[in-house]
Amino acid sequence: MPEPFLVVDHLYRSFGSVKAVNDVSLTVQAGQIYGLVGPDGAGKTTTLRLICGAFKPDNGSVMIGGYSLDHQAEQARETIGYLSQQFSLYEDLTVLENIRFLAEVRGLSSEDWLPCARENLAFVGLDAFENRLAGKLSGGMKQKLGLACALVNRPRLLLLDEPTTGVDPVTRQDFWQLVIRLAGEQGMAVLVCTPYMDEASRCSHIGFMRSGRIIQDGSPSHLRKMLDDRILELAGGPMNVLLESSHFDTDVQDVQRFGDRLHLRVLPGKAQDVKRRLSKRIHSAGGSIEKIEIIPPLLEDVFIDLAGEGMSMNDAGYGEKP
């Protein structure tokens, strides 16, 4: 394995009595897309801001491409492209002026920036709007401009903070295609925060954050394996009978509705028992079953499991009174 491009080592950061980031370590290889997922307030954005240097950590270190963010900030930052959650470009500058400014302050010479800018605008599909004021772009176009600006100096590490929040599904799809191409073709290391499970499933590695810690990490398939043989899909009617019967069973840990069907998380090794018992109970209660089967778990099932675990673990820093 080559040396990881980004090495985050035991980061801590508190705001007052709230431990926003509480001992976070992670590594991202070149060409890897690392997804940082978790509920709101888990510390994803703060972690990203610590990595790009917008916040100073209370403790811990960040190495980017072999440079220490603390001691060689300038060199380290030249390799970063950062897209923040809120639009952070100048609304009173045009698309091209924004790109030019960020390209030049990141060290691209005044001859080189224009071809790079045009290339990236074409890449994100904004080439027709280069003279429009950034403030006059739609939400999705703003995010694409943010990406073009982040990419203009060919960064080797791309930091994306909830890049598609508030963006329509088609644009989201486009956006991810671009990111996947960047990682695959150019070997860019990508670290992305997202609250969306479908986006998380596109990542090559996922870290699940809760209360300032990464409580579980691994590839999507690895994470899904944790719940192998523990998810039952149940369809039938009437819904209230299905729900009541499921909740009644002590081996069922959690019931989630997915449209017209239910996902039941059961205790390890109990799937067959539950399946048998439930079929009987639902029939005797006057309900009918269309389907009751063990299914391969979705990432969503895993996250609900992890989020619940986090809650019961009562992590330090979450729910603590000052």
Added chain:
Amino acid sequence: MKQRLFSLIRKEFIQIVRDPRTLILTLIYPVVMLFLLGYAITNDVRNIPLAVLDRDRSGQSRALLDAYRASDYFKLEYYITSEDEMNYLIESNQARAAVIIPPNYGREIVAGRVGQIAFIIDGSDPNVSGTALTAAIMVGQSQSTKIVAQRTMRETQTQMPVDVRTQVWYNPGMITAYYMIPALIGMILQFLTTFLTSTSIVRERERGTIEQLIVTPIRSWELVAGKMVPYVLIAFFDMIEILVAGVLLFDVPINGSLMLLLVLSCLFLVTTLGIGLLISTVANTQQEAMLTTMFTLLPSIFLSGFMFPLAAMPTFLQAVSYLIPLRYFLIITRGIVLKGTGADVLLPEILALCFFAIVVMAATAVRFKKQLD
């Protein structure tokens, strides 16, 4: 590094140009202030409206009134016949002073005795009443001298025992504009630079653009310098504007070295820009920054000798005035423009400004970090 700075400056200029209202305000502001302070605010009191109640109507009373009229201090606007009328005129602000000449004034003078007159002054405006009081007494005295000379019939040989010959240097016409315009340079430089820089960094913070700036390799000092340069240029342009307008509209003589004035203005700018930056490191919103700037500006106006002479203030306030950089810069601009003073004489003020520049910049450097929080 040079390129980063240059890009920042260009970006700042584009933003300034894209906000034409602010730009126009910054450019016409000095001229408006100059007009206000040059024409409207003037201590040169002339043509005080005077009501005349002449109950004597003799040659002597007319001679006295002629003397008042000739002094230019008074405009004999109302000839009245009763004291009620006088009360009304003064109460309604139509007359600011009144003179009452009693019926026997002429007779007393001719008889070689003392002729008494009454002079009533509206004291509500101390500036006007002060001038009126002095003028009333002076005109009366010179009239007395004339009468004494006539009595002794030795007018040509009459000499007053004490002869005061006055010479007013530097501003012989004692024109307020000459005094105000050099000071206005200081006031406007301070106001504009502090105001503009204090909001410019807060604005980046407020709009979230600081987040992107922080992640770039831009260094703190480059960011600070990139923010300063455009406003230094604007402030310099304003300063030239004031000087040119002062010379063309008010005939202000520039007696000293223009070069020295420009160099020392730069020194002063370092301090005022630093104050602006210091405010922007503390303030969280543009509104907060503006209010804080106003808070620093008002003491500067009142305690720098800009309008009110420091010597007339209580000792405590005089002591406070030593903490106001504008105080020193006003001595410099007034000295150079009006007196043609050189750097050797202004050394204490120059040293004081250097001291402020270093302290403010050091404080800013300590406070200002390229960080979100």
